[in-house]
Amino acid sequence: MNDGQGEDTPWWVLRRGDGPVVATAIHDGHGLRNETRYAMLLPEADRLREEDPFTGRSISDVPVHVIAGRSRFEVDLNRARHEAVYRTTEQSWGLKIWAEEPDEALVRRSLAIHDRFYAMMRQLLGELEADFGRFVLLDVHSYNHRRTGPDGDPAPQAETPEINIGTFSMPRARWAWLLDPLIDAMRAFDFGGRTLDVRENIAFQGKGELARFVHGNFPESGCAIALEFKKFYMDEWTGKPDPQALGHMRAFINHVAATCRELLDGR
Numbered sequence: 001m002n003d004g005q006g007e008d009t010p011w012w013v014l015r016r017g018d019g020p021v022v023a024t025a026i027h028d029g030h031g032l033r034n035e036t037r038y039a040m041l042l043p044e045a046d047r048l049r050e051e052d053p054f055t056g057r058s059i060s061d062v063p064v065h066v067i068a069g070r071s072r073f074e075v076d077l078n079r080a081r082h083e084a085v086y087r088t089t090e091q092s093w094g095l096k097i098w099a100e101e102p103d104e105a106l107v108r109r110s111l112a113i114h115d116r117f118y119a120m121m122r123q124l125l126g127e128l129e130a131d132f133g134r135f136v137l138l139d140v141h142s143y144n145h146r147r148t149g150p151d152g153d154p155a156p157q158a159e160t161p162e163i164n165i166g167t168f169s170m171p172r173a174r175w176a177w178l179l180d181p182l183i184d185a186m187r188a189f190d191f192g193g194r195t196l197d198v199r200e201n202i203a204f205q206g207k208g209e210l211a212r213f214v215h216g217n218f219p220e221s222g223c224a225i226a227l228e229f230k231k232f233y234m235d236e237w238t239g240k241p242d243p244q245a246l247g248h249m250r251a252f253i254n255h256v257a258a259t260c261r262e263l264l265d266g267r
Contacts, residue, residue: 007033010069011113014120017063020132020264021257022124025140026077026117026210028056029068035106036074041099047073048239050093052142055229058249059140062257064128066121073097075110077117078139078208084114118213125214129221134267136178136260137224139210140253143203145230150237161199166206166226169215175223178263182225185259192248204228227256 009031030051032040040047056067068077073092076084085107086092128135145160146152154160163186167179186198206226214224233245 006031006037012066012068012070012117012120014124015063015065016124019063019261020128020135021062021138021260022064022066022128022135023059023062023138023140023253023257024066024210025052025055025059026066026068027052027072027141028054029070029072031070032074033070033109036110039098039100039102039106040073042073042095042097045239046095047071049144049236050095052140053234053239054241054246054249055140055142057246058229058253059138061250061254062138064124066124070113075113077114078141078210080209081111081114084209085110121210121213122217125218125222129218132264134221134223134264135218136264137210137214137222138253138256138260139206139208139224139226140229141204141208141226142229142231142233144236145232146236150235157197159203160230161202162196162230162232163198164203164228164230165198165200166204166208166211166228167200168205168207169212170206170223170225171215171219177267178223178260179225181263182256182259186252186256189252189255191252192244196252203230 009029028051030048051072059065059067073086076086083091085102086097087101089096125135145155147155165183183198183200187195189195204226208226211224211226214222229249233249234241
């Protein structure tokens with residue numbers, strides 16, 4: 001989670017290390033620039049609930065990673081440009097974001113972040129393609145499962161795996177040689193003395209813009225895997241994390257990234 005609140009919060013932080021695996025946490029950010037904050041009606045607690053806190057921390061050991069600093073309520077980097085600034089309640093889970101319709105200048109400045117993010121990703125992924133031939137992008141998110149309230153029952157386990165793998169935009173047959181053993185490795189991982197419920201396309205299908213961007217622009221070389229943690233590692237209503245679970249999450253992502261590297265190197 002990025003602790004920054006204001007416009008001095010970076011758009012994103014890129015760590016450019018070595019290797020053909022890049023991890024992203026593009027909904028980790030919580031920061032807003034001042035003009036967005038002043039125009040926004042949505043309470044901070046409601047905003048935080050729909051962000052993906054601590055996903056940035058979970059990927060921080062991957063040598064190549066990108067962690068967003070700005071809130072998805074300023075600009076959603078995982079939506080297409082025309083819907084990257086939420087304007088209606090239908091775009092934002094019924095939440096009323098703005099005191100009044102945001103002016104076009106505010107929207108334009110938010111969309112500039114979206115444009116520059118994808119320009120940066122195009123360059124980064126092009127370099128990985130040139131250096132390694134193939135690459136994997138782990139697009140790490142989280143999702144709520146207690147939407148009825150802080151004292152309500154969680155959603156049924158059958159509908160909410162602890163790890164949801166989204167592959168909607170992926171040419172699945174082309175990457176089965178990597179994805180199938182990777183999911184097996186996720187299911188076998190020792191997560192603090194237990195294993196996790198890992199399933200594909202249950203709670204989400206991986207229809208986000210970043211995965212579509214990878215598969216559309218790097219159709220032969222890029223494999224984007226949307227990985228959603230159910231928020232079992234924190235209280236989604238208070239924002240309080242379970243420090244032990246966060247440590248296991250970080251180890252889990254390290255294991256996933258290392259397995260991707262081994263599979264790519266062995267191909």
